[in-house]
């Protein structure tokens with residue numbers, strides 16, 4: 337369950353303003369529920385938790401996991417970018433042991449590494465160094481099946497896997513997640529006989545974490561996908577309520593009320609490094625959904641207390657266009673006490689008997705009060721602990737709130753026309769057929 341606490345905004349937004357935005361958010365919710373708004377052909381994500389829990393997708397993914405286990409696969413390269421990357425990356429970072437690579441006992445699940453999320457030659461070469469040492473398999477994810485970054489990475493990995501294991505075995509070690517009919521990846525997968533999972537037309541990339549885009553990597557990494565879907569399901573129900581109690585309505589209303597007062601930048605704050613990629617996933621979700629037509633809250637993210645020592649000064653005292661949304665984790669999954677030291681050379685005996693997490697909680701509280709005093713309103717979203725269930729709840733909560741918030745803002749939260757501009761230029765500069773005229777115009781400007 338995700339609980340919203342708006343107490344940290346009370347000195348910034350008065351009751352009447354908040355209520356006005358709640359009304360707008362409830363109207364936006366109705367549009368979303370009735371599917372009468374802009375982008376309404378991209379609302380397939382709304383019922384994914386309930387639909388997937390009743391379907392066979394998780395067990396189909398488990399079948400791939402078991403097949404690869406029987407082959408001794410110890411490394412899976414997951415290829416994808418943007419919405420075809422960030423959800424799985426976020427989940428794996430949040431749920432994995434942070435030192436899994438360095439631990440002697442690495443557990444049974446294969447190591448998951450990512451590719452196709454950049455175009456760095458060094459990254460690819462270094463990835464190949466690893467792949468060559470290991471018993472590898474590959475999941476290639478692209479809804480359009482034509483995105484350059486993953487396509488380049490896949491061409492390189494495919495060649496290597498085919499050379500090492502032979503074509504027939506490669507076909508058992510490569511799985512494609514893509515559109516059911518369109519795109520080069522679909523054609524290639526059919527031609528090569530790969531197992532394929534479908535990303536439905538009505539789910540956009542950044543809303544796709546609870547499709548096979550996220551589910552397959554999460555299952556392969558050994559995590560409990562059903563628990564994640566149960567957490568998402570709880571929020572599917574909570575975030576459908578046409579009432580002021582709806583947590584997605586509360587969040588959407590307050591962030592828009594703050595935006596209307598000039599708080600143009602929203603910083604997602606976590607006090608647990610495992611949630612770093614929650615910030616990355618959230619930035620894509622909100623940035624791509626809301627940043628259009630000259631509008632939109634700019635989404636940023638930080639990790640505290642780490643970034644209090646780098647960005648803390650600006651947040652406390654820089655230009656007053658900031659709001660913070662803090663993801664509070666109520667309980668740690670692990671326990672460590674600070675013990676008494678008779679010498680007390682470090683002067684830390686005042687912490688004797690306290691848990692490390694209590695220091696973290698006091699840092700969070702102290703920072704909240706300081707930032708509010710400094711003119712930074714704070715929305716608090718709390719979860720009980722970091723686990724599959726609560727991560728699923730967060731994913732769904734943020735998606736629903738994003739749809740509502742985008743409609744309140746007056747944009748279509750489900751398209752992304754702006755991301756095409758760089759692609760056209762890149763294709764032209766790389767000499768893709770059909771882009772000759774554009775290439776000439778661009779070169780003239782360089």
Ligand code: PA5
Nearest residue numbers: 418419420478479480483541542
């Ligand atoms: O949210 C989006 O639509 C984008 O971030 C896409 O997910 C990203 O561009 C990757 O696209 P594709 O899955 O088609 O390769």
